[in-house]
Amino acid sequence: MSNPVKPDLSVAIAGVRFKNPVIAASGTFGYGQEYQGCLDVSGLGGICTKGLTLEPRQGNSGRRLYETPSGLMNSIGLENPGIPVFIEKELPRLRELGPVVIANLSGSTGEEYTEGAKLLASSPVDMIELNISCPNVKAGGMAFGLDPNDAASVVRSVRRVCSHKPLMVKLSPNAPNLTAVARSCVEAGADALSLVNTFKAMAIDIYRRKPVFENLSAGLSGPAIRPIALRMVWELWDAVEVPLVGMGGIAGTEDALEYLMAGAAAVQVGSATFTHPPRMNEIILGIAGYMEQNNFVDLESLNIRGLRCQGA
Numbered sequence: 001m002s003n004p005v006k007p008d009l010s011v012a013i014a015g016v017r018f019k020n021p022v023i024a025a026s027g028t029f030g031y032g033q034e035y036q037g038c039l040d041v042s043g044l045g046g047i048c049t050k051g052l053t054l055e056p057r058q059g060n061s062g063r064r065l066y067e068t069p070s071g072l073m074n075s076i077g078l079e080n081p082g083i084p085v086f087i088e089k090e091l092p093r094l095r096e097l098g099p100v101v102i103a104n105l106s107g108s109t110g111e112e113y114t115e116g117a118k119l120l121a122s123s124p125v126d127m128i129e130l131n132i133s134c135p136n137v138k139a140g141g142m143a144f145g146l147d148p149n150d151a152a153s154v155v156r157s158v159r160r161v162c163s164h165k166p167l168m169v170k171l172s173p174n175a176p177n178l179t180a181v182a183r184s185c186v187e188a189g190a191d192a193l194s195l196v197n198t199f200k201a202m203a204i205d206i207y208r209r210k211p212v213f214e215n216l217s218a219g220l221s222g223p224a225i226r227p228i229a230l231r232m233v234w235e236l237w238d239a240v241e242v243p244l245v246g247m248g249g250i251a252g253t254e255d256a257l258e259y260l261m262a263g264a265a266a267v268q269v270g271s272a273t274f275t276h277p278p279r280m281n282e283i284i285l286g287i288a289g290y291m292e293q294n295n296f297v298d299l300e301s302l303n304i305r306g307l308r309c310q311g312a
């Protein structure tokens with residue numbers, strides 16, 4: 001028998017209400033405008049911006065993208081216009097699109113993170129995703145996300161300057177002890193955690209007999225990483241009490257459902273948008289269809305670990 005009630009796909013994370021649990025992942029969706037006409041952007045739960053730094057950055061030279069079996073390697077290097085330009089030029093248009101707006105914040109030093117956070121805290125972004133997990137920059141980035149004490153110190157100083165802005169911390173799968181890093185981020189004031197960023201990886205061009213990337217390593221994303229990232233979400237659900245936003249290799253409805261059942265309150269989709277831009281819209285419809293067919297009225301009943309919503 002089919003469910004007479006339409007399932008409620010909405011979820012609240014750190015006091016912010018998302019109309020559905022599907023969010024465009026940082027660095028794969030620009031500032032939202034770029035995809036207008038390729039998919040229904042307004043139908044998404046949220047949009048994470050490209051990683052933002054206080055000053056503009058050109059990003060890395062040399063090759064930036066490289067496909068592998070079931071994966072994508074990138075070495076973009078946080079190319080972005082800088083936070084002041086983002087707030088003035090991109091944010092007003094991004095806000096008009098409708099989904100929850102999440103600013104992905106990065107930096108090379110603790111001070112740069114804090115100054116960037118101050119600007120974002122007084123801007124109309126809905127949430128900050130603190131990126132302590134970018135593997136493609138020489139200074140900062142992932143370095144802060146590998147060690148529990150380093151992670152706590154940057155989260156604490158950012159929290160201090162954005163006491164009223166919801167703060168989600170994006171974790172690196174490259175941390176030797178991810179559970180310890182996650183716990184220290186929560187103790188330092190993170191309202192939510194997102195995971196995972198890309199895995200540090202490498203490729204060699206056998207014809208040039210040189211590494212493909214000038215930085216030698218790059219970040220691996222896409223379906224190849226999904227089972228590992230899913231296992232990390234499952235494990236962190238036992239380790240911390242805050243909502244988790246899961247990502248890594250989601251390419252269809254079934255993949256998103258796995259994360260939502262493993263304890264994620266919401267999911268982010270990155271590389272799959274490059275392959276097929278309307279994928280996120282299809283996943284949202286697919287989740288709704290699965291819930292209807294299986295009589296799940298809301299995400300809480302779907303989640304086999306128990307959903308952690310906060311406020312709103």
Ligand SMILES: Cc1cc2nc3c(=O)[nH]c(=O)nc-3n(C[C@H](O)[C@H](O)[C@H](O)COP(=O)(O)O)c2cc1C
Pocket residue numbers: 025026027028050051052072074076078104131134170196197198220221222223225247248249250268269270271272
């Ligand atoms: C081209 C590219 C650029 C990315 N840039 C960022 C970034 O600026 N900040 C960030 O936190 N994550 C960045 N990521 C990581 C994604 O947001 C996501 O964590 C990762 O790709 C795993 O998800 P996926 O397998 O669905 O792509 C980037 C990923 C790709 C492929």
